[in-house]
Amino acid sequence: MVKATLAIFLAFIPQMAMAQTPVELLKLKLQSDNQVVRDIRFYGTDIDPNTSAVDEQFTLTIDGQNVPINPELARRLEGLRRSFSYDSLSGGIQVGQPGSPMCLMAGPARGMILETRYLTYENYKITNxxxxxxxxxAQNCLFTSKISPQNATAREEARAALEILFTLSHSLPQGS
Known part of the structure; x- marks a missing residue:
C-alpha cells in the first residue's frame, strides 16, 4: 500500500515541478573569437509568448550567478520576446553567410549572440x-556572424532585449 502510494506521488512530481519550474527564455552570449566570455540567461515559468500569468516568475543569471531583476524589467523582456520567438511574428530567422573581415584589426573577433526559446506551433498548440x-x-569588424529576424519590428525588439541583457550584464563584475 505504501509503495503504491509512493509510486503514484512520484509519478506526479514531474508534472507539479513543471508548473513552476523556470525555463530558459533568453540567453545572451558575449564572445571573443569562439570563446564565451559572458553568459547572461533569463528564465521564466511560462514559455508560451501568447499567454501571461499573474504568478509568473522570472530569474536572471550572469555567468551562473543569480542576479536580482526588477519585476517590471523582467516583464518588459518577456514582452519583447513575444515578437521574435516564433515564425509567424519573427518572419523567420535569417542566417547570412559569414563574410570576410572588412578591416585589418589586431585582436579577437568580438560579438554578441542573442538566443531565445523558439517555438513551433501546430493547430494553435506548441509542438516544439x-x-x-x-x-x-558585432562589437568589432572581425565578428562576421549575421543572424536576425526577417520582420523589422521583431528585429528591433530583439535588439532591445539584447541591449537590456547587455546592460544587466554589467551588474556583476566580470569573473565574479
Missing amino acids: SGMKPVLTV
Whole structure:
C-alpha cells in the first residue's frame, strides 16, 4: 500500500515541478573569437509568448550567478520576446553567410549572440521548443556572424532585449 502510494506521488512530481519550474527564455552570449566570455540567461515559468500569468516568475543569471531583476524589467523582456520567438511574428530567422573581415584589426573577433526559446506551433498548440540564435551584433569588424529576424519590428525588439541583457550584464563584475 505504501509503495503504491509512493509510486503514484512520484509519478506526479514531474508534472507539479513543471508548473513552476523556470525555463530558459533568453540567453545572451558575449564572445571573443569562439570563446564565451559572458553568459547572461533569463528564465521564466511560462514559455508560451501568447499567454501571461499573474504568478509568473522570472530569474536572471550572469555567468551562473543569480542576479536580482526588477519585476517590471523582467516583464518588459518577456514582452519583447513575444515578437521574435516564433515564425509567424519573427518572419523567420535569417542566417547570412559569414563574410570576410572588412578591416585589418589586431585582436579577437568580438560579438554578441542573442538566443531565445523558439517555438513551433501546430493547430494553435506548441509542438516544439528549443533555444535558437535570433540575433547577432558585432562589437568589432572581425565578428562576421549575421543572424536576425526577417520582420523589422521583431528585429528591433530583439535588439532591445539584447541591449537590456547587455546592460544587466554589467551588474556583476566580470569573473565574479
